[in-house]
Amino acid sequence: MQRSALSRIGSMLFACGLVLSGAGFAAPVLAEEMVEEVVVTGVRGKPRTVQDSPVPIDVFDSETLDSVNVSSMNDIIRTLVPSFSVARQPISDGATFVRPASVRGLASDKTLVLVNGKRRHRSMLVNLGTGQQGPDLATIPGVAIKSVEILRDGASALYGSDAIAGVMNFILKDDREGGSISFDTGQNYWGDGLRMSVEGNIGLPLGEEGFLNISVAKSKNEATVRSEIYCESWWCMNPDGAKYEAFLAARPDRAAYATDADYLAASAFASLDGYGVSDGFTQTWGDPNTEATRGFFNAGFPISETMEVYAFGNYSDSERDGGFYYRYPFNGTIEKIRKEDGDVWWPLEVTTGNYDGNGFAGGFTPRFFGDVTDFSMLGGIRSTGDGPLAWDFSYRFGDATIKYTLKNTINPSLGEATPTSFRPGDLINQEAQFQADFVYDISENASLAFGASYMDESYELGIGGTPSWIAGPYANPDPYGFCNDDLSTSAAGLAVIANGSTLDCSNTSDPVYKTMLIGVNGFQGYDPEMAQEYTRDSYGLYGELGLDLSDDLFVQLAVRYEDFSDFGAETVYKVAAKYDLTDTFGVRGSFNTGFRAPTTGQQGTLNVSTRLPDGVPVASGLFPVQSAAAIALGASPLEPETSEAFSIGVTGSLGDIDFTLDYYSIEVASIMAKVSDLKVSTDPTAGSAYDNYLALVGANVSGAQGIGAVAWFTSGYDVSVSGYDLVATYPIESDLGQTDIGITLGYNERDFDTDPSAFLNTEAQEDYVNYEPNTRMIVSIAHSWSDYMLMVRGSYWGESENYNSGTTQVHDPLWMTDAEFIYVGEEITLSFGVRNLFDEYPAKGTVGDTCCGRVYESGSVIPWSGGHYFMKMSRDF
Known part of the structure; x- marks a missing residue:
């Protein structure tokens, strides 16, 4: 497997090299003249430099983003920003395709995302655990980005809802000439996860002063597998498995499958991956297959000496697929039934000696596909x-849409008529916004920014294909009337018995x-009743005053009012200041209130399945x-979730060392949470479950008798997070070249301010406080000389804990090291490197869900794919 992948890498590099070497492009330079970076994030008035900002802002230019050799913006930001965490969640429905993230220990929907200073629309996915619904950073290709400005401070008073923990502002490239093209590829040490991508950017002139900048990225990532052989006490085909003896003792009737030739042959068809029992992976844990095409454009055109029109937008399409849990024979959810001719049918049955690939005689592992499309367009006119x-x-x-497809599975209630490929439905999130912004320079030392916005939002659950939700004939017992109510055989039953059926109506265990x-x-x-659309609109007004009270003191005051059609209005404010004590040292601080409005997706999301307790379908x-x-x-x-936050920090220089140190504290009230399931039963002896049924009937709820349990999202508990961020840089010049050292350290503590036990069990409470490491650090060293550069980056995760059922597993601190060598020639730039050089993994999970071949905690924010080597070739023109 590894040799084949390496061969493909070499072939692709050779072909790309022939193309690139034939073009006469100028070689890029290794370093640029250092300048003070001017930022537009965090202030609505006059732009300020990073050093003069009253709140902490990190700026990453395109060269820095490009140095992180991954194809997803989620992983680029995770590599550069210690406070940003993102997990890979296999076998997690939509979260497999749109990865949940957190910033400073808060869900990512509490960090606002902007593109060119304008709000970015949310993804379509609502996480069913935390309820978070934020933008999908993966839809933003790195090749389109000129710089990223990350504001590490609350800013709802400036930008509105969501900016509780901070703001990410992606600034698009705006060159009107030149461009670049690159190809990179890589593979895991393990021999899987082959990755290939091609990216291009071009700047074109529009008239004498306008520009059109276009970026396109195409990538393909193959799946990874980090599993052990499925071996549990209820099903184990691995004689070397730790639970094999327990399996034999508990299920001797199933042991024969381990040597059954028909089953072993059929198991090769259990998964669309081609994994069978002989491979040990009827179920896999790892990254999904991903193929994506993403593009951005950015344009501006002056229409007079004082005005210009501008526009930018994107289109992204990604197709991903991952596995579900393995459905083994005798799994208890798919049982034998009697067909219309009286014969017994069982989709998991081993057919003796003549298995032809029909049905799922070796069990089956459903395969989940998500087609994620993301589209945006913004146009405007502004003064110049x-x-x-x-x-x-x-x-x-x-617009953000996901179209679900599920293959290699069945609708059991349809019996033999079931298809094996289904379209369960779509999720669609749409937003439209009109924005008017003004800045008035009161004087040389004072500016007033003010503005208004109107936004319309909608969230839709699109109806699934009929076979994905319909109740087939076998949703009811004895669909063909073979038996009478007194367990005697009807005329129809006698007829099939006469034709050889083994029907026994007197036996209540008969498949009939x-x-x-x-x-x-x-x-x-999603059936027609589930498929709904939820809408709302809102408007907002804001004002910000920026004052240079002296050469050394800047003060910022901001206030914002927003009114939402579904829950009412919120008013928030912010006060921030920066004071330079000397030419090299300064202090800064802020206090702000903020809010996050519940989204239409969080109000409209639905995840209901139909079960059959006592043989009666209930939702x-x-x-x-x-x-x-x-x-x-x-x-x-x-x-709305509301917040109060403050920060205080220092900025300074010690010789050639520049540093910032900031402390922050954020208190968030009414965190959204899911209530515990409320049972519903039509049985008068069922206590509170029957009371719930009566409540549904009393409210004239349609189909109350068919509801078995109800849960919903609610405004829940209060939390607080606090910590500090340290950023330091140290450039060293010598006869051996230029060396740049950077250290970024983040420390974060999380706690509950109110009792969350009505919403979170003990495990969830412990995980919120301790599951993610409190300490995260990134150390980078880049040394350049002549036409070469060597970069080493170390990523550190501190101690963390995983709690389950009274047992705690402590994870020790962990370092991962990346290294990259870059050569800049006259015509092309080549880089070779490795991520996770020493092939480090987080500790294997020993508590919680270790079922079914899982090795590493799938919700871990620490990467668990092992070492990865890569090569990249690029040209500027």
Whole structure:
């Protein structure tokens, strides 16, 4: 496997080299003249330098982003920013395709994302655990980005909802000439995860002064597998497995499968990956297959000496697929039934000696596919003159959609008529916003920024294909009337017996009485009642005053009012200041209030499946908070999450060492959470479950008798996070070349301010406080000489804990080291490197869910794919 992948890498590099070497492009330079970086994030008025900002801001230029050799913006930011964490969650429905992230220990939807200073639309996915719904950074290709400005401070008073923990502002490239093209490829030490990508950027002139800049990226990442052989006490085909003896003792009737030639042959068809029992991986844990095409454009054109029109937008399409849990024979959810001719049918049955690949005689592992499309367009007109009043009018539209497909599975209630490929439905998030911004220079030392916005939002659950949700004939016992109510045989039953059927109506265990689950096994589709659209609109007003009270003191005051059609209004404010004690030392600090409005997706998301307790179909799961069922059982409209935060820090220089040190504290009230399931039963002896049923009936909830459990998102508990960030740089010049050393350290503590036990069990509470490491550090050393550069980057994760059922596993601190060698020739630039040079892994999980071949905790924020080597070739022109 590894040799084949290496061969493909070499072939692709050779072909790309022939193309690139034939073009007469100028070689890039290794370093640029150092300049003070001017930032536009964190202030609405006059732009300020990083050093003069009253709040901490990190700036990463395109060269820095390019030095992180990964294809996803999520992983680029994780590599550069200690406070940003992102997990890889296999077998986690939509979270496998849109990865959940956190910033400073808070869900990523509490950090606002901007592109060119304008709000970026959210993704379509609502995380069913935390409820978070933020933008998908993976849709932003690195090749399109000129720089990223990361504001590490609350800014809701400036930008509105979501900016509780901070702001990320992606500035697009705006060159009107030149461009670049690059090809890179890599593979894991393990021999899997082959990665290839091609990226290009070009700047074109529009008239004498306008520009059109276009970026395109195409990437393909093959899946990874970090699993052990599936071996549990209920199913184990591995004689060397730790639980094999327990399996033999508990399930001697199943042991024969380990030597059954028909089963072993059929198991090769259990997974679309081609993994069978002989490979040991009927179920896999790892990264999904991913193929993506992403593009951005950025344009500006002056229409007079004092005005210009501008536009930018993107289109992204990514297709990903990952596995589900293995459905082994006798799994208890797919049972034998009697067909219309009276014969017994079982989709997991081993057919003796004549297995032909039909059905799933070796069990099956459903394969989940997500086609994620992301589209945005923004256009505007703004002033460019030197007058005291600057203005900017813009309109944007954004759409994020995921189309689900589930293959290699069945709708059991359809029996033999079931297809094996399904379309469970779509999730669609759309936003449209009109924005008007103004800056008035009151004097040389004072500026007033003010503006207004109107936003319309919608979230839709698109109906799935009928086979994905329909209740087939086998959702009910005895669908063909073979038996009478008194367990005697009907005329229809006698007829099939006469034709050789083994039907026995007097035996209540006969397959004729079995019922099968409704909908596609693995991810039930959205039926017409589930498929709904949720909308709202809002408007906001803001003002910001920036004052240079002296050469050494800058003060910022901001206030914002927003009104939402679904929950009401919020007013927030911010005060910040920077004071230079000397030419080399300064102090800064801020206090702000903020909020995050519950999204239409969080109000409308639904995840309901149909189960068959006592053979009666009932719907159980997460209902929209606005649904009749949720309201009848006590749900109330979601409230905004609100925050109070302050920070204080110092900036300074010690010789050639520049540093910043900032302390922060954020308190967030009414964190959104999912209530515990409320059971519903039509049985008068079922206590509170029957009371819930009566409440549904009393509220005239349609289909109350078919509901088994109800949960919803609610405004829940309060939390606080606090910590500090240290950033230091040290350049060294010598006869041997230029060496740049950088250290970024983040420390973060998380705690509850109110009792969360009504929403979170003990495990979830412990994990919130201790699961992510409190300490994260990044150390980078880059040495350049002549036409060469050597870069080494170390990433450190501090101690963390995983708690489950009274047992705690302590994870020791861990270092991972990246290294890259770069050569800049006259025509091309070549780089060779490795990520995770020493092939480090987090500790194997010993508590919690270690089922079914899982080795590493799938929610871990520490990468667990091992070492990865790569090569890159690029040209500027």
